[in-house]
Amino acid sequence: MTDSLEAELAVGADAFVREGEGLEVAVVGAGAVGATTAYDLAREGVDVTLYDRGQVASGASGRAAGLCYDAFADPVDAEIGGDAIKRFRAFSGDDTFPFVECPYVWLAREGDADRADAIRDQIERMQENGVVALEGDADALEDRFPTLRTDDVAVAGIAGGAGYTDPGRYTACLAAAASGAGASLEPNTSVRVRTDPSRVVLEDGTEREVDAVVVTAGAHTKRVLADAGVPIAMKPYRVQALVARAALEEPMCYDASSGFYLRPHPEGLLAGDGTEHVEADPDDYERGADPDFAKDLLERVHRRLPGADLELDRAWAGLCTATPDRDPLVGELLSGLYVATGFQGHGFMRAPAVGERLAKQVLGGGGIDAFDPTRFDGDESFAIVDGMAIDSES
């Protein structure tokens, strides 16, 4: 990477406060968030080790759909989403990973008045935040996206700061960039975490004391931290997705009334839906799709894309992570112990900005107040809610 590109990539976080030289940090989990954090720490001269119990991107980041957008009504989410999009654009390229610009449309159908009102309200709030989001009706959508069925649409939001990528390739690229910046990569190394002093324990019992441990272990984060005696309010939950052969150039679309999303994919289109509203076991969940999942989802996709000739290629499941207020847990939990989890199905698209901010906090900068992981005690009981669901809370 050139120096000017390096400078361009530091889009969100302010200058790092503490010198990285001489600091040792262990990052536990080489998904999109951990790989980005390791990269940003290594660039500051920190002695970083990035551990993963499997391979890079062997968790949710290797199973994600790769939709990315800044279309958030909340100002903090919008800023993070916007910074992440800038970094996706800056990092992507022939030698790294593709980032395909693609408008994002989210819609409510006629008869779904509550969601339609919520979408109108979201668009207004996004515009106040400076997000490029327009309100469209059925006619406007039909003119712009003729492949979408629009006659049943009550209202749609159309966001321009959006695109899609291959999450596995992004994560591999950032892990390689971290390594290039001096980080050590330790795949196939499951670690345990201990506090006071901060340290990681390898499977053979070897302990390594460090200045900070950053736990970005995805669905395993709660288990890793519980083992260290630190409870967090997070629950993993299962979601499913599929790839079908079909022609779709744009847009990416979330049909809020029907509860599914879709995007173009090099092999056709990628679609996914909902949420299993029960806590999943990250060591023992069904990685294949349910028997009826693809048939049911493809019927709903067909209703939205009536001209598409949909043929299932593959379907799978993975885990997302929920919190009581649907905001992630990102930041310092205890002195020398940091966490990033609870992204409610939006962790990949925020990884470039969250990793940068987390690295900055490890180096003495301020955290993201709204995501402060200490806002919960860790023993809260709460229901799992679909992260994309549109309701009065959105």
Ligand SMILES: Cc1cc2nc3c(=O)[nH]c(=O)nc-3n(C[C@H](O)[C@H](O)[C@H](O)COP(=O)(O)OP(=O)(O)OC[C@H]3O[C@@H](n4cnc5c(N)ncnc54)[C@H](O)[C@@H]3O)c2cc1C
């Ligand atoms: C089907 C599906 C579709 C999705 N679509 C999108 C989308 O379109 N856009 C979006 O933004 N998000 C999406 N998500 C959510 C997204 O995948 C996650 O929010 C994001 O990938 C989380 O990244 P992460 O780095 O926090 O965790 P992960 O990618 O899960 O990485 C955690 C890593 O930690 C490792 N690990 C665990 N325990 C240990 C240990 N003890 N020691 C060492 N390593 C350990 C794991 O092996 C894993 O590699 C989707 C998720 C799924 C399942």
